[in-house]
Amino acid sequence: MAVTLGFDASKAGQGDPQELPALRPGAMAASKSYPASSAQQQLLGFPGELVDQWQIKAIAKLGELVQRSRALKVALDACVKCGACTDKCQFFLGSGDPKNMPAARQELLRKVYRRYFTWAGKHMPWLVGAEDLTEATLDEWYIYFHQCSQCRRCAVACPFGIDTAEVSMAAREIMDSIGKGQRYCNEIIGKVLTIGNNLGLKKHALAATLEGLEEEIKEETGVDVKLPLDVEGADILLVAPSADFFAEPHIASLIGYGKVLHEAGLSWTFSSHASEAGNFGMFIGSSENMQRVLERVGDAVRALKVKRLVVGECGHAWRVAYNFWNTLAGPYETLDPAYPIPQHICELTYDLWRAGKLRFDKSKNDHIRLTYHDSCNPARASRIGPDPGSQFEIPRALLRATCNHFYDMAPGTIRENTFCCGGGGGLLTDELMEVRLRGAQPRMRALRDVADEHGVTHMAMICAICKAQFTTVLPQFGFESDGVVGVHQMISNAIVLTGSVQAQEYEARLASAGNGDVAAGGKR
Amino acid sequence: MVLYAFLCIAAAVFIGGLGVRIWAYAATPVPLRIPVTPAPLTRSGVVMRLFWEVVLFRSLFNASKWTWLFGWAFHATLLFVLLTHLRYFVQPAWMWLGLVQDLGGYAGLAMVAALVALAGRRLFVPRISAVTAPSDYLALALLIAIGLSGLAMKFVFHTDIVAVKAFALGLVYLDPQPLPLDPFLIIHLSLVAVLLVVFPFSKLLHGAALFFNPTRNQPDDLRESRYAPRITRNGVPAARSDTA
Numbered sequence: 001m002a003v004t005l006g007f008d009a010s011k012a013g014q015g016d017p018q019e020l021p022a023l024r025p026g027a028m029a030a031s032k033s034y035p036a037s038s039a040q041q042q043l044l045g046f047p048g049e050l051v052d053q054w055q056i057k058a059i060a061k062l063g064e065l066v067q068r069s070r071a072l073k074v075a076l077d078a079c080v081k082c083g084a085c086t087d088k089c090q091f092f093l094g095s096g097d098p099k100n101m102p103a104a105r106q107e108l109l110r111k112v113y114r115r116y117f118t119w120a121g122k123h124m125p126w127l128v129g130a131e132d133l134t135e136a137t138l139d140e141w142y143i144y145f146h147q148c149s150q151c152r153r154c155a156v157a158c159p160f161g162i163d164t165a166e167v168s169m170a171a172r173e174i175m176d177s178i179g180k181g182q183r184y185c186n187e188i189i190g191k192v193l194t195i196g197n198n199l200g201l202k203k204h205a206l207a208a209t210l211e212g213l214e215e216e217i218k219e220e221t222g223v224d225v226k227l228p229l230d231v232e233g234a235d236i237l238l239v240a241p242s243a244d245f246f247a248e249p250h251i252a253s254l255i256g257y258g259k260v261l262h263e264a265g266l267s268w269t270f271s272s273h274a275s276e277a278g279n280f281g282m283f284i285g286s287s288e289n290m291q292r293v294l295e296r297v298g299d300a301v302r303a304l305k306v307k308r309l310v311v312g313e314c315g316h317a318w319r320v321a322y323n324f325w326n327t328l329a330g331p332y333e334t335l336d337p338a339y340p341i342p343q344h345i346c347e348l349t350y351d352l353w354r355a356g357k358l359r360f361d362k363s364k365n366d367h368i369r370l371t372y373h374d375s376c377n378p379a380r381a382s383r384i385g386p387d388p389g390s391q392f393e394i395p396r397a398l399l400r401a402t403c404n405h406f407y408d409m410a411p412g413t414i415r416e417n418t419f420c421c422g423g424g425g426g427l428l429t430d431e432l433m434e435v436r437l438r439g440a441q442p443r444m445r446a447l448r449d450v451a452d453e454h455g456v457t458h459m460a461m462i463c464a465i466c467k468a469q470f471t472t473v474l475p476q477f478g479f480e481s482d483g484v485v486g487v488h489q490m491i492s493n494a495i496v497l498t499g500s501v502q503a504q505e506y507e508a509r510l511a512s513a514g515n516g517d518v519a520a521g522g523k524r
Numbered sequence: 525m526v527l528y529a530f531l532c533i534a535a536a537v538f539i540g541g542l543g544v545r546i547w548a549y550a551a552t553p554v555p556l557r558i559p560v561t562p563a564p565l566t567r568s569g570v571v572m573r574l575f576w577e578v579v580l581f582r583s584l585f586n587a588s589k590w591t592w593l594f595g596w597a598f599h600a601t602l603l604f605v606l607l608t609h610l611r612y613f614v615q616p617a618w619m620w621l622g623l624v625q626d627l628g629g630y631a632g633l634a635m636v637a638a639l640v641a642l643a644g645r646r647l648f649v650p651r652i653s654a655v656t657a658p659s660d661y662l663a664l665a666l667l668i669a670i671g672l673s674g675l676a677m678k679f680v681f682h683t684d685i686v687a688v689k690a691f692a693l694g695l696v697y698l699d700p701q702p703l704p705l706d707p708f709l710i711i712h713l714s715l716v717a718v719l720l721v722v723f724p725f726s727k728l729l730h731g732a733a734l735f736f737n738p739t740r741n742q743p744d745d746l747r748e749s750r751y752a753p754r755i756t757r758n759g760v761p762a763a764r765s766d767t768a
Binding site for chain 1: 548549552553554555556557558560561562563564565577581583584586587588591595645646649650651652654655656657658659660662725726727729730732733734736737738739740744746747750751752753
């Protein structure tokens with residue numbers, strides 16, 4: 001894919017990740033995602049084209065949303081424009097476009113809200129920065145609310161917790177409701193609704209893929225690891241992002257899930273009906289569509305009579321699963337309350353490892369010098385593990401257990417201050433490539449620092465969108481695209497399956513070492 | 525006596541407006557759980573989270589040191605200055621108000637300095653002036669003018685504070701008393717009346733948002749108890765059972 005776009009990634013990739021750019025008004029105004037087709041809109045229950053009297057309808061919709069969401073109401077009322085958020089957005093840091101500053105992005109919606117819903121905005125618009133909803137404003141909404149990855153980095157900074165993600169979701173919902181949807185998100189939601197997953201993979205394709213992977217694992221290890229599909233009565237339903245079935249490097253993590261569950265002797269299955277953990281309904285702020293997508297998970301839970309629900313490596317999917325599944329489609333009465341509902345695959349693996357049920361041979365990852373990219377949604381919108389912040393510790397513990405060389409990136413760029421990969425929230429589409437590259441710049445700089453200082457070669461993560469985005473943008477910044485790895489890919493490399501060729505070799509090595517040197521890195 | 529009436533009306537608008545706005549926040553539903561994480565797991569944890577936000581502006585401290593310094597200094601000194609004004613409203617004045625009184629002048633100076641610094645930031649930092657509307661400058665100007673007119677009386681043109689106290693108590697007990705016709709006092713009180721009227725209907729009410737924003741006031745306990753509000757984000761009934 002040719003990517004020039006006046007953005008020199010090799011230069012932009014050097015420097016302080018949080019360096020402030022000079023303001024470049026309008027710099028990103030030309031980056032505009034493709035509109036949804038009429039058919040794509042209607043499938044989701046939205047008008048196919050821009051409706052008559054769209055201004056009136058958009059304003060009415062805005063009023064309705066503000067009445068129904070306190071987070072939005074607070075966001076539109078309470079900003080004091082203190083500026084704390086203005087240097088936090090990766091899309092601003094990478095572009096300098098002032099409309100990519102969170103307060104300014106919110107202001108696009110707020111100025112219309114003020115004009116029609118506040119006394120001062122109705123009578124003295126010039127004083128309070130209120131503006132009519134014009135075609136130009138609608139166009140700006142479309143451009144800049146599709147340059148927000150809803151990552152919440154600004155919400156952490158805001159003294160009032162104002163969340164630009166809520167504002168951009170509302171803006172997208174308003175635009176959808178008047179017929180101005182985005183193709184990328186809406187096309188994907190349509191695929192889940194009609195076929196069952198974002199990639200549009202049918203059941204026979206899934207079955208064939210899983211069979212092929214089983215053979216691959218057998219060849220590698222000599223062990224019959226099953227990757228079951230639609231097995232009624234299995235204990236665990238594993239819902240993974242559909243990218244895990246086909247995309248690189250995602251698929252390597254799927255193999256990792258299979259190996260872990262096999263080694264622990266757990267009974268589990270995928271579902272072809274609910275073959276998608278992702279839920280782009282969240283990106284467009286549409287609870288109806290989010291709910292329609294995740295009804296499929298409830299269907300599968302009942303049809304397959306499973307007792308536990310486990311979610312694969314996908315950031316926004318985990319937010320939806322952790323925060324919204326139970327509210328929108330629960331309660332799941334048939335699931336066993338002895339286990340977390342839902343459970344993240346990293347929690348499951350971590351608990352198994354702590355219980356001594358998994359052995360890792362760290363030396364299998366000796367060619368890798370590793371860092372970890374916290375994905376936005378597990379970092380700032382949900383939790384993995386028992387404690388606040390254990391979403392940062394558990395993946396790192398698993399990586400340290402499977403790799404001898406682990407180095408964190410700079411403190412202001414990880415954990416709750418992590419940068420978005422640049423492709424989240426419905427931006428992972430080719431026509432937004434310049435947005436994605438500029439949004440990736442701060443993360444790439446932080447990665448460059450640990451690559452220079454510690455020789456880091458690989459970056460692990462637990463998000464399907466991050467994996468796809470980085471695989472594309474890493475080469476632009478002078479890294480190898482296969483430097484992107486999943487946490488369960490690292491586990492897959494290192495896990496010692498009972499009865500495998502690796503186990504024989506590992507045990508022989510243990511025996512010849514005679515003491516605990518090797519064992520210390522493995523089972524605990 | 526015009527000013528007396530104006531202040532009474534302003535106070536009524538302030539209290540009524542505050543009530544209406546806070547009620548509106550409280551009545552607006554929260555369809556989904558959206559705490560910004562890492563978030564406390566319990567209600568008491570949430571109370572502590574908000575406590576540190578209110579007392580120390582913790583998020584702002586982590587996000588922007590200069591804004592925090594000026595913003596926190598302004599609010600802290602404002603609180604101090606408001607306490608010094610309490611003695612106009614309570615008879616007899618409490619003992620500890622005397623102690624506060626001694627430092628009130630310095631607090632007032634520091635408050636105006638912090639406001640000027642905030643205004644300077646707004647004027648000269650391009651990122652911040654890019655998101656500033658005229659009303660944002662006006663709010664700062666109003667506060668600075670109130671501060672300066674008060675300081676003028678404190679340090680230069682002393683006014684008859686016994687008469688001011690009689691006037692203030694008259695406000696409390698709805699018993700109009702004459703006010704010294706002192707230009708700084710009249711400016712000071714007129715601007716305060718304007719502030720009271722504007723406060724509930726502008727961004728000056730931002731303090732309330734802190735308590736009501738679900739991103740900060742929700743505990744992170746979703747797997748322990750099902751969150752089932754009356755309606756979902758779009759007003760569709762929550763699926764299946766509505767029982768929490």
